[in-house]
Amino acid sequence: MHPAFPFLIPTWKKMQTSDMESNFAVGGATALPAKFLTKKNIVNLFTNSSLKLQLDWMSKHLDCTVRTIEGGCLEKQKTSVFVLGEIGANDYGHALIEGKNMQEIKNMVPEVVATIISGVRRVIMSYGAVRVVVPGIFASGCFPIFLTLYQTNNSSAYDKHGCLKEINSFAYYHNKKLQEAIQGLKREYPDVIIVYTDYNRAFQWLYDHAVHLGFDGKSTQKACCGIGGDYNFDLINLCSSEVPVCPNPNQFISWDGIHLTEAAYKRIAEWLIDDMLPKLQCCV
Numbered sequence: 001m002h003p004a005f006p007f008l009i010p011t012w013k014k015m016q017t018s019d020m021e022s023n024f025a026v027g028g029a030t031a032l033p034a035k036f037l038t039k040k041n042i043v044n045l046f047t048n049s050s051l052k053l054q055l056d057w058m059s060k061h062l063d064c065t066v067r068t069i070e071g072g073c074l075e076k077q078k079t080s081v082f083v084l085g086e087i088g089a090n091d092y093g094h095a096l097i098e099g100k101n102m103q104e105i106k107n108m109v110p111e112v113v114a115t116i117i118s119g120v121r122r123v124i125m126s127y128g129a130v131r132v133v134v135p136g137i138f139a140s141g142c143f144p145i146f147l148t149l150y151q152t153n154n155s156s157a158y159d160k161h162g163c164l165k166e167i168n169s170f171a172y173y174h175n176k177k178l179q180e181a182i183q184g185l186k187r188e189y190p191d192v193i194i195v196y197t198d199y200n201r202a203f204q205w206l207y208d209h210a211v212h213l214g215f216d217g218k219s220t221q222k223a224c225c226g227i228g229g230d231y232n233f234d235l236i237n238l239c240s241s242e243v244p245v246c247p248n249p250n251q252f253i254s255w256d257g258i259h260l261t262e263a264a265y266k267r268i269a270e271w272l273i274d275d276m277l278p279k280l281q282c283c284v
Helices: 033-037 051-068 071-077 089-097 102-106 108-129 144-149 165-188 199-208 262-280
Strands: 012-016 021-023 082-083 131-135 192-196
Touching: 051 108, 082 108, 089 102, 089 144, 089 165, 102 165, 108 131, 108 165, 131 262, 165 192, 165 199, 192 262, 199 262
Parallel strands: 082 131, 131 192
Antiparallel strands: 012 021, 012 082
16 A cells, blocks of 8 residues: 555556556655645645656656667557546645645645646647546545544534535535546547546445445444544554454455555446446547
């Protein structure tokens, strides 16, 4: 697992439809540069890396590929799928941990979305990408870390699943703004297939069908590896060899209060693949 927030794992991939896959993810990385976040008094304790570094690494990799692979490199890139994200959730996650109010966090959305769109534009213009997948962010109000940090006796703060409404509503807000920006990109590059992937919808589907999918209905918001409180999570005593682990992780949605379990990610991946592949017009 990555030392970052769950959904908060920014992933940049170039996946070949043949046999090549490259991943330039940095655990805990943000969309916005560390200097930008510092000005807002938001500190990333895990890494100073941002989306730009991941794209720079990809750039070096592709430059090396161009030099070392004999011919056909451009054609291979044209048959590749570029996945940019999900990115941005770490920016917001660190802000939530710092205690920023929702309006302050909403004010970050234009910069975060613009950074993501700039990254998509870069792979299209610089590397001839013709298929780009841009995921939204998860509804983090269902994660034990935020359920613990923002726990309240106000029952109206929670939805039918016991998730925090305000934090989840923010995820919808970010995703809506991102989709609007993607529509603009599609008009700008009509010959490029740009697919928005709805991580949040997949996650909500998982919650709605948790019991049917084999998860323990009484533990949907508890961490498997964790200790303390209503959500089996303590920010001071994070999952480690010193912290107890549940005997049945496949029945839990949350692994450590920050990341999901393999079983949960598997179900979400299946949903996303079924939803995404037809839209890419290449892999079915």
